[in-house]
Amino acid sequence: MKTSMQDFVWPEEGTLFDLSGYNISVAAGPHPLYHQKREEIEANWLDEHEANPALFNGEMLIHRDIRIDAAGRLVATGHLTPFATMLWWRKQQERPVAEHLFPIAVPITRDGAILAIEMSAKTANAGRIYCAAGSLDAHDVVDGKVDLDANMLREVAEETGIDLSAATPVGGYLGVRVMRAVTLFRIFRLPYDAEEACALVRHHMETDHEQEIAGPVIIRDKSREGRNYPAFMPPIIDRIFSSDSPINGIL
DSSP, X not given: OOOSTTTOOOOOTTOOEEOSEEEEEEESSSOHHHHXXXXXXXXXXXXXXXXXXXXXXXXXXEEEEEEEOTTSEEEEEEEEEEHXXXXXXXXXXXXXXXXXXXXXXXXXXXXXXXXXXXXXTTSTTTTOEEOSOOOOOGGGEETXXXXXXXXXXXXXXXXXXXXXXXXXXXXXXXXXXXXXXXXXXXEEEOSSOHHHHHHHHHHHHHHOSSOOEEEEEEEOSSXXXXXOOOTXXXXXXXXXXXXXXXXXXXX
């Protein structure tokens, strides 16, 4: 695999690929895209916020120069940039300059199901079904580097109440790239069956002031019917429920 920025070629879009690790640095100042398109970004934010006043324009990491190096690690540079930039960027037919990068913990229950969630109406991804996750932000930066595991631990706890430190990681990171957005997955084996995991999530929802999720969703097969998955979810679902996949050994 070529590794220079000019010659690097991604695996086929929508195809899951293995990674040996990651090295994500954080540079000073907002992403260059924010400076280039600030007026459009802020005008779009006014429309977005009027339509959904629950949205918050906090800082998140937006990336550039994402690639896989010769050692099989994902390498990138992030910039803490207003969330409004991402809302504008994802509307563009040909997404410019920036790239989105975020990790997702994929919890597997003791009886072999994926524990996912449906996002609530107050969020920017209302009705979407995927595993609990959130964009990288300043909480995930230590000494100028991003800690993906810390992000997953925090986001899963905030959205579901489940403590990933009680789960067992299975293998390393997997990735998929769709429309200049790179999703990094890591699989975790939970010490609960699906019914117990859902009960924990529903109990958390009773006292969760953020109310980011509409409820837990259990995934037991590859079916897409009635499931509003974003494009990054089917590749990991297919891998987990493929009979010839080495990951299948955890089920």
